[in-house]
Amino acid sequence: MNTILKKSSSFFDVYERRPGSDKLTTTYCPGCGHGVLHKLIAEALDDFGVREKTIFISPVGCSVFAYYYFHTGNVQVAHGRAPAAATGIKRAHPGSIVISYQGDGDLAAIGTAEIIHAANRGEGITVFFVNNAVYGMTGGQMAPTTLIGQKTMTTPRGRSVENDGYPIRMSEIIATLDAPVFVERVMIGDTKSTMHTRQTVRKALKLQIEKNGFSFIEVLAACPSQLKMTPSRSKLWVKEVLEKRFPLGVCKDISGEFEGRKFTRKDVKNDELHDILDLETAQVDLEKISRFQDKPINEEIKVAGFGGQGVLSLGTVLSEMGMRHNYEVSWLPSYGPEMRGGTANCSVKISKKKIGSPLVANPTILIAMNRPSLDKFENDVVSGGLIIYDDSLIDRKPVRDDVDIIPIPATKLADELGNTKAANMVIVGALITVKEIMSQQIILDSLGDVLKRKNLVELNQKAILRGAEYIKNLKK
Amino acid sequence: MAKQFLKGNEAVVKGAILAGCRAYYGYPITPASEIAHAAAMYMPLAGGTFVQAESEVAAINMVYGASAAGERVMTASSGPGISLKQEGVSYCAGAELPCVIVDIVRGGPGLGNIAPEQSDYNQVVKGGGHGNYKVLVLAPNSVQEMCDFGMLAFDLADKYRNPVYVLTDGFIGQMMEPVEFPEPVTTIPEKTWAVKGTDETTNNFITSIDLDPDDLERHNQKLQQKYAIIEEQEQRAEEYRTDDAEIVLIGYGIISRIIQTVVDELRDKGVKAGMLRPITLFPFPKKALEKLTKTTQFFLTVEMSNGQLVDDVRLLVEGRKPVHLYTRMGGNVPSTKEIHDEVMKLMRLS
Numbered sequence: 001m002n003t004i005l006k007k008s009s010s011f012f013d014v015y016e017r018r019p020g021s022d023k024l025t026t027t028y029c030p031g032c033g034h035g036v037l038h039k040l041i042a043e044a045l046d047d048f049g050v051r052e053k054t055i056f057i058s059p060v061g062c063s064v065f066a067y068y069y070f071h072t073g074n075v076q077v078a079h080g081r082a083p084a085a086a087t088g089i090k091r092a093h094p095g096s097i098v099i100s101y102q103g104d105g106d107l108a109a110i111g112t113a114e115i116i117h118a119a120n121r122g123e124g125i126t127v128f129f130v131n132n133a134v135y136g137m138t139g140g141q142m143a144p145t146t147l148i149g150q151k152t153m154t155t156p157r158g159r160s161v162e163n164d165g166y167p168i169r170m171s172e173i174i175a176t177l178d179a180p181v182f183v184e185r186v187m188i189g190d191t192k193s194t195m196h197t198r199q200t201v202r203k204a205l206k207l208q209i210e211k212n213g214f215s216f217i218e219v220l221a222a223c224p225s226q227l228k229m230t231p232s233r234s235k236l237w238v239k240e241v242l243e244k245r246f247p248l249g250v251c252k253d254i255s256g257e258f259e260g261r262k263f264t265r266k267d268v269k270n271d272e273l274h275d276i277l278d279l280e281t282a283q284v285d286l287e288k289i290s291r292f293q294d295k296p297i298n299e300e301i302k303v304a305g306f307g308g309q310g311v312l313s314l315g316t317v318l319s320e321m322g323m324r325h326n327y328e329v330s331w332l333p334s335y336g337p338e339m340r341g342g343t344a345n346c347s348v349k350i351s352k353k354k355i356g357s358p359l360v361a362n363p364t365i366l367i368a369m370n371r372p373s374l375d376k377f378e379n380d381v382v383s384g385g386l387i388i389y390d391d392s393l394i395d396r397k398p399v400r401d402d403v404d405i406i407p408i409p410a411t412k413l414a415d416e417l418g419n420t421k422a423a424n425m426v427i428v429g430a431l432i433t434v435k436e437i438m439s440q441q442i443i444l445d446s447l448g449d450v451l452k453r454k455n456l457v458e459l460n461q462k463a464i465l466r467g468a469e470y471i472k473n474l475k476k
Numbered sequence: 477m478a479k480q481f482l483k484g485n486e487a488v489v490k491g492a493i494l495a496g497c498r499a500y501y502g503y504p505i506t507p508a509s510e511i512a513h514a515a516a517m518y519m520p521l522a523g524g525t526f527v528q529a530e531s532e533v534a535a536i537n538m539v540y541g542a543s544a545a546g547e548r549v550m551t552a553s554s555g556p557g558i559s560l561k562q563e564g565v566s567y568c569a570g571a572e573l574p575c576v577i578v579d580i581v582r583g584g585p586g587l588g589n590i591a592p593e594q595s596d597y598n599q600v601v602k603g604g605g606h607g608n609y610k611v612l613v614l615a616p617n618s619v620q621e622m623c624d625f626g627m628l629a630f631d632l633a634d635k636y637r638n639p640v641y642v643l644t645d646g647f648i649g650q651m652m653e654p655v656e657f658p659e660p661v662t663t664i665p666e667k668t669w670a671v672k673g674t675d676e677t678t679n680n681f682i683t684s685i686d687l688d689p690d691d692l693e694r695h696n697q698k699l700q701q702k703y704a705i706i707e708e709q710e711q712r713a714e715e716y717r718t719d720d721a722e723i724v725l726i727g728y729g730i731i732s733r734i735i736q737t738v739v740d741e742l743r744d745k746g747v748k749a750g751m752l753r754p755i756t757l758f759p760f761p762k763k764a765l766e767k768l769t770k771t772t773q774f775f776l777t778v779e780m781s782n783g784q785l786v787d788d789v790r791l792l793v794e795g796r797k798p799v800h801l802y803t804r805m806g807g808n809v810p811s812t813k814e815i816h817d818e819v820m821k822l823m824r825l826s
C-alpha cells in the first residue's frame with residue numbers, strides 16, 4: 001500500500017496517552033504486523049460508523065498499549081484473559097461492539113481456556129489473533145505457534161517436537177466448535193494478502209454489528225525484531241515459511257444461515273423484585289402463640305437418617321415453624337459428600353435466646369430415622385434429653401437409661417397413609433405433641449407456605465395428625 | 477415482623493440483587509455452590525446475567541470486564557478458587573474497579589476439605605495477589621448479615637472504586653436462619669469513568685499498566701491514600717459486654733457467635749468477660765481494640781486458622797497486654813466448653 005492515507009478517525013489524532021515526547025507514531029517496530037492490523041480495524045470502525053459504540057480490549061503483549069491509539073472505549077486486561085473480560089463487557093452492554101485483540105502467547109498459551117470457552121459460548125465479540133510465532137513483548141521466547149526448528153530465546157537449538165510438541169493451529173480448533181460463526185486465517189504480507197485481510201476484518205466486524213456473531217480472525221504477521229530480519233525479509237518469511245504450517249483460508253463460515261445471537265437483558269423495575277426474588281415472608285400471629293411465650297425453650301435437635309428420608313426437610317420444617325412462633329432458630333446441614341448415599345443429618349436449634357453456634361454436638365432431642373444414626377448419635381444426647389426413633393426401621397432399642405425414649409413406627413404409619421416419604425412429618429407431629437413447644441394448628445396452617453412441593457401438603461398434614469394421634473394414644 | 481428462612485449462601489445473592497447487582501460470574505465449589513445456584517436462578521429473572529465460567533480465573537476476569545463496563549457485579553468461591561482469583565483481584569485493585577467477591581472458607585491447604593475454616597484470612601485480608609493493594613473485607617456472622625453485607629459491599633465498592641470481599645465460613649454459608657429483607661436500592665451512583673460503548677465514554681480507559689516508575693509510584697501513593705481514608709472511616713466492630721470486661725475474647729464470623737455464648741456463661745459465673753468481634757477485617761477495627769487494650773487484663777483470640785487474625789491483634793496491642801490464641805483447624809469448630817476451659821486455664825495462670 002503505497003498511497004498515504006489520512007489517519008483514521010478511530011485513532012486519536014495525537015497519542016496523548018503515550019509517555020515521552022513522541023505523540024504521533026506508534027510504539028510498534030517497522031514491519032510489525034500489529035500496526036497494519038490496527039489500521040485495518042480503525043478504518044473499518046470509521047466506515048461502519050461504530051467508533052463510539054466500540055470497546056477495544058488491549059491484551060498483554062506488544063499490543064498492550066492499543067489504548068494509546070484507538071479513540072474508542074478501552075479496557076486493558078490481564079495476560080490471556082481478554083475473552084473473559086470481553087464476556088463481562090459485552091453482556092453489560094449487548095449493543096456495544098467489543099473487540100478482543102490478542103497475541104499468540106496471550107491467546108494460545110496462557111489464555112487457551114478463556115478463548116475456547118468464549119468461542120464455545122458464542123459471545124457476540126470479534127477476536128483478532130495475531131500469530132507472529134514468537135513472544136514479542138518479553139524478548140523473543142517460544143510461542144505455542146513457534147515452528148519446529150525455529151530458534152527463539154527459549155529454544156536456542158530450535159523448537160523440538162520431543163521437548164515442545166507441535167505448533168498449535170488455533171483457527172482449526174476454534175472451527176470445530178458449534179457457536180463460532182466465522183473463522184478465517186489471513187496474513188499481513190504483500191499488498192494482495194493485506195487487502196484480503198482488510199476484507200476479512202470488515203466482514204468479521206460487520207457480523208458483530210449486524211448479528212452479534214462470534215468471529216475469530218487469525219492474522220499471520222511478522223515480528224522483524226525477534227526474527228532478527230529486515231521488515232521485507234520477515235514478510236517474505238511469513239509467506240514462505242509460516243504459511244506452510246498455518247494455511248490461509250476460511251476454516252468455518254456459517255454467517256449466511258446464522259440468524260443472530262439472541263442475548264437480551266430484561267428491563268426489570270424495582271417493584272417487581274419482591275416477586276422475582278421470592279421475598280414472601282412469614283407473618284407471626286402473636287395472639288396465637290401467646291401460650292408459648294413464657295416457656296424457657298432451648299432445644300438442640302439432631303435429625304439423622306438415610307438420604308432420601310426427608311431428614312433435612314424435617315429439620316427445615318421444624319425451624320421454619322419455630323420462626324413462626326417467634327423463637328430464635330437455626331438449621332445446619334451436614335453438607336457435601338457426607339450426604340451422598342450414607343447418612344444425612346442436620347442440626348436444628350430452637351430457642352428463646354440468641355443462638356451461638358448452629359452446630360448441635362449434644363442434642364437435647366435426637367431424631368433417629370435409621371440404625372446407623374442411632375448408633376452414631378445415641379451417646380451424644382444430653383442426660384435428661386429425648387430420643388425419638390423409628391422403630392419400624394431400627395431393630396434395636398436405645399440403651400441409655402438417663403433419657404426419655406419414644407419409639408414410633410413412623411415409616412409404617414406413613415406407608416399406611418400411602419407414601420413412605422411422609423414419615424418425617426409423622427415425626428414432626430409426634431415431637432410437637434410430646435414437647436408442646438409449638439401450636440399444631442399453626443403448623444398445619446402454614447405447611448403450604450413451607451413445603452416446596454405443594455401437591456404433598458395434604459398428605460403431610462395427615463402425617464402430622466397421625467404422629468400426634470399416635471403419641472396421644474401412647475399417653476393414654 | 478416478617479421474615480424468610482433461608483441459607484446464608486442464598487441470602488447474599490438476594491441482598492446483592494436488592495443492591496442493584498445484575499451480573500454473576502463464577503465457578504462451582506463446595507461450600508459456596510448455592511451462591512451460584514441462587515444467582516443462576518435469580519439474575520436472569522431480575523434482568524441480569526449469569527455465566528458459569530470455565531474457571532475462577534476466567535470468572536474474576538469476567539467480573540473485571542463487567543465492572544469496567546460499569547455494572548454492579550459479583551463472584552463467589554471458596555479457598556481453592558479464591559487462590560485462582562487472586563490474579564484478577566490484583567488487576568481490579570490496580571485498575572480501581574469495584575466488585576464484590578464472596579469467600580465461603582473451607583478447610584485447607586490444598587484440596588483440604590469442605591468443612592468450615594477461617595484459613596483464608598491472610599490471603600484475603602492481606603490482599604493475596606501481587607502489588608501494593610488492599611481490599612475491604614466484611615465478615616458476616618449470620619444469614620441476616622449475609623444479606624445486609626451483601627448490599628453494603630456494593631456501596632463500599634463503588635464508593636472507593638475497590639474490590640470488597642464478604643468473607644465467612646462454611647457454616648454461615650450453609651446454615652439457614654430467618655432474614656428480614658430491606659427495600660431495594662433506588663439509586664446507584666453514576667459511574668462516569670466506566671466504558672459503556674457510548675460516545676461520552678470513548679475517552680475512558682481502564683488499565684493497570686504504567687511503565688513510568690514515577691507515574692506508577694504516584695498511582696500507588698494515591699491508592700495508599702485511599703486505603704488510609706478507608707482505615708479512618710470504615711472500621712466496624714461489635715462489642716459485647718466489654719464495658720467492665722477484664723478478659724476480652726476476639727473472634728469473627730461463626731466464632732463470634734460461639735464466644736458470645738461463652739461470655740454469657742462466664743458472666744454467670746462472675747467472670748468479667750467480654751467480646752470484640754471485628755466486622756471489617758480490613759480495615760481492622762483498631763479504634764475499638766485500642767480502647768479495650770487500656771481496660772482489659774488480657775485478650776484471647778479464637779480462630780479456625782493457625783493464628784492469622786491474632787497477628788493483627790498483636791500488631792496493635794504491641795505487647796501492652798497478653799494476647800493469647802486458641803485455634804482449631806481442619807474443619808473443626810471449637811465448642812463453647814473448649815473455649816470456656818481455655819479462659820479458666822488462662823485465668824489460673826495470670
Ligand SMILES: Cc1ncc(C[n+]2csc(CCOP(=O)(O)OP(=O)(O)O)c2C)c(N)n1
Nearest residue numbers: 060061062079103104105106134135136137
Ligand atoms: C501472568 C503473566 N505471565 C507472564 C507475563 C509476561 N508476558 C508479557 S507479554 C508475554 C508474551 C506475549 O506474547 P504474544 O501474546 O505472542 O504477543 P506479542 O508480544 O508477540 O504481540 C509474556 C509472557 C505477564 N505479563 N503476565
